[in-house]
Amino acid sequence: xxxxxxxxxxxxxxxxxxxxxxxxGLTVLxxxxxxxxxxxxxxxxxxxxxxxxxxxxxxxxxxxxGNFLTHGGVARRMIAFASSMVGHYHGGLGLxxxxxxxxxxxxxxxxxxxxxxxxxxxxxxxxxxxxxxRFGTGxxxxxxxxxxxxxPSIVMVMYAVSTNSSVGALFIAxxxxxxxxxxxxGITTWWIARRNNYPRLKRxxxxxxxxxxxxxVWGLMLIFLVMGGIYTGAFTPTEAAAMSAVxxxxxxVYVYKDMPLSRVPRVLLxxxxxxAMLLYIITNAVLFSYLLTYENIPQxxxxxxxxxxxxxxxxxxxxxxxxxxxxxxxxPTSIILITSPVLFPVAMALGIDPIHFGVMVxxxxxxxxxxxxxGLNLYVASGIxxxxxxxxxxxxxxxxxxxxxxxxxxxxxxxxxxxxPRTLGMM
Amino acid sequence: MLRILDRLEEWLxxxxxxxxxxxxxxxxxxxYSLDMSAxxxxxxxxxxxxxxxxxxxxxxxxxxxxWMAKFGAAYGVRTGIHVGVxxxxxxxxxxxxxxxxxxxxxxxxxxxxxxxxxxxxxxxxIAHTEQTxxxxxxxxxxxxxxxxxxxxxxxxxxxxxxxxxxxxxELPRHEHAHVEGLEEEVEQAQATGRPEPVFLGESxxxxxxxxxxxxxxxxxxGPTDDHGPESNDxxxxxx
Numbered sequence: 178x179x180x181x182x183x184x185x186x187x188x189x190x191x192x193x194x195x196x197x198x199x200x201x202g203l204t205v206l207x208x209x210x211x212x213x214x215x216x217x218x219x220x221x222x223x224x225x226x227x228x229x230x231x232x233x234x235x236x237x238x239x240x241x242x243g244n245f246l247t248h249g250g251v252a253r254r255m256i257a258f259a260s261s262m263v264g265h266y267h268g269g270l271g272l273x274x275x276x277x278x279x280x281x282x283x284x285x286x287x288x289x290x291x292x293x294x295x296x297x298x299x300x301x302x303x304x305x306x307x308x309x310x311r312f313g314t315g316x317x318x319x320x321x322x323x324x325x326x327x328x329p330s331i332v333m334v335m336y337a338v339s340t341n342s343s344v345g346a347l348f349i350a351x352x353x354x355x356x357x358x359x360x361x362x363g364i365t366t367w368w369i370a371r372r373n374n375y376p377r378l379k380r381x382x383x384x385x386x387x388x389x390x391x392x393x394v395w396g397l398m399l400i401f402l403v404m405g406g407i408y409t410g411a412f413t414p415t416e417a418a419a420m421s422a423v424x425x426x427x428x429x430v431y432v433y434k435d436m437p438l439s440r441v442p443r444v445l446l447x448x449x450x451x452x453a454m455l456l457y458i459i460t461n462a463v464l465f466s467y468l469l470t471y472e473n474i475p476q477x478x479x480x481x482x483x484x485x486x487x488x489x490x491x492x493x494x495x496x497x498x499x500x501x502x503x504x505x506x507x508x509p510t511s512i513i514l515i516t517s518p519v520l521f522p523v524a525m526a527l528g529i530d531p532i533h534f535g536v537m538v539x540x541x542x543x544x545x546x547x548x549x550x551x552g553l554n555l556y557v558a559s560g561i562x563x564x565x566x567x568x569x570x571x572x573x574x575x576x577x578x579x580x581x582x583x584x585x586x587x588x589x590x591x592x593x594x595x596x597x598p599r600t601l602g603m604m
Numbered sequence: 605m606l607r608i609l610d611r612l613e614e615w616l617x618x619x620x621x622x623x624x625x626x627x628x629x630x631x632x633x634x635x636y637s638l639d640m641s642a643x644x645x646x647x648x649x650x651x652x653x654x655x656x657x658x659x660x661x662x663x664x665x666x667x668x669x670x671w672m673a674k675f676g677a678a679y680g681v682r683t684g685i686h687v688g689v690x691x692x693x694x695x696x697x698x699x700x701x702x703x704x705x706x707x708x709x710x711x712x713x714x715x716x717x718x719x720x721x722x723x724x725x726x727x728x729x730i731a732h733t734e735q736t737x738x739x740x741x742x743x744x745x746x747x748x749x750x751x752x753x754x755x756x757x758x759x760x761x762x763x764x765x766x767x768x769x770x771x772x773x774e775l776p777r778h779e780h781a782h783v784e785g786l787e788e789e790v791e792q793a794q795a796t797g798r799p800e801p802v803f804l805g806e807s808x809x810x811x812x813x814x815x816x817x818x819x820x821x822x823x824x825x826g827p828t829d830d831h832g833p834e835s836n837d838x839x840x841x842x843x
Contacts, residue, residue: 194693195708196686198677202715217722224719224751231662234669237621238628412632419628445618453617453676454685456669506689550691 180474183208187465187515197511198454201461205468213471220464227463228456231415232344235334237452238418239286242399242425244448246285249429249436251396252294255280258389258397263363264378268370270303271316273378275366278320279359282327284399284421286334288546292321292557300561307376310562311572316366318558318569319576322543323362325509327355329403329418331455332542335513336535338459339466340521343532344414345407349598350532351539352404357593358540358583365579395428408601455510462514475522482523489527493588496520497541504545508553512545513538532604536594540587544580547573613679613757620672624665631661660739667740667747674754681712681761684776702773709766713759720755727752 186207190200209220246252259280260273277295285291296317303313325332328348337344369375381389390397403421406412412420429436436444469475482492503512517538524534546554549570559569587593598604634656641650680686693704731745769775 190711191689192692193704193708193711194688194690195711196688198686199708199712199715200688202719203711206715206718220722222726224723228670228673229666231666234624234665237669237672238625241621241625411636416628416632419625420632422625423629441622442618445622446614449617449621449672449676450680450683450685452621452669453673454680456673457677457680457686460673506691508687551689 179212179472180469180478182212183468183472183474191507197507198458198461201458201465201515205461205464208468223464223467224460227460230338231413232334233338233456233459235329235344235415235418236331236455237448238415238422239329239331239334240452240455241445241448242418242422243285243287243290244444245422245425245429245436246281246396246399247290247294248440248444249425250433251284251393251425251428252277252281253298253435254389254393254433255396256295256298258386258393260378261381261386261389265380266367267377268316268366268375269308269377270299270306271308271312271366271370271375272363274299274303274313274316275320275359275363278317279323279327279355280393280397282321282323282325282355284329284396284403284425285324286329286331286418288321288324288332288543289553289557291324292318292554293561295321296558296561310564311568312369312373312375314558314562314564314569315572315574315576316362317561318554318573319547319580320359320362321554321557322546322580323355323359325543325546326351326358326536326539328352329414329421330539332509332513332539333535334414335455335459335510336517336538339462339514339517340531340535342535343604346532346598346603347535348404348407348414349601349603350536350594353597354536354540354583354587354594357586358580361579361583362576365575369575395432399424399428408603458510458514462511465515466518469518475519478519479523479526483526489529490589492523492527493529493537496524497537497584497588500538500541501544501548504541504552505548506551507545508551509542509545512542530591530595532598533591533594537584537587540580540584544577544584547577547580610682613675617672617676617679620668620675624668624672627661627668628665631658634658663737663739667737667750670747671750671754674750675757678754678758678761681758681765682776684765686712702769705769705775706766709762709769713762713766716755716759716762720752720759723748723751723755 183204187200187204190203191197193200195203205220209217256273256277259277260270263272263276264270266272274295277299278291281291281294282288285294296314300310300313300317304310324330328351330348330351333347333351334344336342337347370377399421402424403417406417406420407414426441430438430441487495500512500516503516521531521534525531546552547570549555549566552570555566555569555573558564558573559566562569564572595604634653635658638650638653641647641653677686688708693701696704727745727748730748731743733744735744736742737744737747765776
């Protein structure tokens with residue numbers, strides 16, 4: 178009952194269009210003032226301690242690194258490399274876009290950033306080459322979703338923080354599913370292009386491939402810096418994020434020289450702006466989950482779920498549907514922070530692996546990025562292509578279906594995500 | 605006066621994120637060079653490095669980010685980055701929508717004002733104790749001062765935005781599709797008479813080469829063609 182009141186209040190406040198963070202905070206305050214005797218001082222304390230965790234600090238670092246990479250010419254060189262490798266197959270630049278998204282996703286933690294980085298360069302080129310805008314927009318908007326699944330991933334850090342899972346294990350677990358999904362999206366692109374006979378590039382010779390590889394190697398090395406560092410235990414994920422931010426800065430300003438030093442303050446400010454917004458949601462979400470825990474709601478829900486005999490299979494299906502619906506109207510950070518304190522205990526009670534559950538949540542968020550009305554990738558892609566939102570959505574449809582198939586695979590075949598971290602002994 | 609506050613806010617958060625990054629970088633490099641000099645027996649370097657104690661780096665980094673988060677959230681109100689669920693209200697008639705937007709902004713002001721007051725209370729109490737932080741050993745109340753200061757600033761920003769919305773009906777809006785610096789680059793290229801912006805660089809050239817080889821598809825492409833990336837700026841037309 179209390180749970181219904183709390184979530185009902187939150188829903189009403191959110192639907193008025195106020196920022197999600199404010200809606201979360203006001204829900205807590207309203208509830209505390211009117212319904213309980215929890216001392217308000219404990220709220221104040223929570224506001225201080227909510228984000229005092231070193232793991233959370235990976236988020237600003239990854240955002241900063243991603244911004245340096247986006248503006249620093251790393252994406253451009255990765256695209257050149259990708260198109261020299263796969264451009265001669267059916268789908269040409271479209272396939273290159275998916276490949277480039279996957280590469281860029283492996284150095285950047287954010288999905289819209291991937292769309293911007295790859296889309297703003299490749300989409301005009303594709304249109305020029307005679308691809309329909311729709312095809313290009315669809316390929317890039319959905320390929321950009323890989324940013325969430327392929328580590329490093331800000332969404333995964335969020336999940337790990339709000340459920341106390343290991344960021345490192347989650348990152349490693351994202352690798353195999355990420356590659357599989359990139360492959361599936363690539364096949365979709367290839368298939369559509371083959372049926373419609375879209376242009377292909379001439380096969381690049383090995384000298385060109387080597388040349389483009391050498392130019393992009395500074396960006397590609399970041400993959401090994403982050404993942405290698407985390408896997409070997411050389412860095413904690415947060416340290417790896419800080420290292421990659423410094424590395425991306427050096428590459429952008431001194432190696433590629435695509436970004437003048439004078440633009441650095443601007444990038445810093447933009448990154449700070451974005452990270453502060455996310456950290457602010459986290460602070461208030463911590464408050465919210467404190468309230469839930471205080472009222473024993475997750476435990477009650479878990480008990481109820483176990484009693485109904487829904488079982489893991491039904492529960493996972495319900496979670497998928499719920500997250501996909503939520504993905505339609507909210508952005509990933511808020512969804513994860515609001516739902517995981519409730520869903521996670523239930524999943525644990527049903528014996529679902531926390532890492533597997535996390536990968537599944539990440540895939541759901543990824544699909545949410547390309548489903549209307551609130552899909553950040555759609556906004557970004559429609560901004561680049563100047564297609565309307567409806568058309569962009571339709572354009573993404575074939576890739577959306579692929580992702581849904583992939584989601585079913587991830588959900589009911591845990592080995593796909595758990596094999597690598599188990600083999601590497603990380604869990 | 606307000607101008608100064610704006611700039612101060614921007615400089616503070618940009619500085620904090622930059623400094624925190626450097627701090628962690630230096631701490632990691634320090635840790636590894638210490639290990640390495642111990643392994644390879646470089647005693648001089650080891651002794652020199654050993655004196656430097658960076659165990660407080662993590663704690664300072666956290667505090668810097670907490671400060672950045674509080675003041676950055678206030679800056680975010682000004683830039684319109686705090687997103688909400690606006691699907692419903694965007695489909696309402698204009699008068700209802702503007703009422704709800706105003707309600708949302710005032711609710712933001714109310715919440716941040718309340719939090720600021722709780723925070724101020726809390727800091728006041730804690731300032732009368734001897735409590736210090738574990739590693740840095742600074743008085744805790746100074747660290748926690750970020751909450752009342754940041755929240756009150758944020759409250760002020762909400763009121764500011766609400767007032768300007770009330771007067772002009774305009775909201776600050778964050779452009780996710782906006783690529784920083786891309787437009788300047790295009791403008792520069794046009795000004796200096798260079799044929800194409802550097803950003804499209806290799807992939808465009810590549811595409812053009814192939815295009816001639818294939819012969820098929822010539823210059824009849826879509827609207828984004830010639831304008832390229834500058835369209836990012838205005839492109840985010842929401843329905």
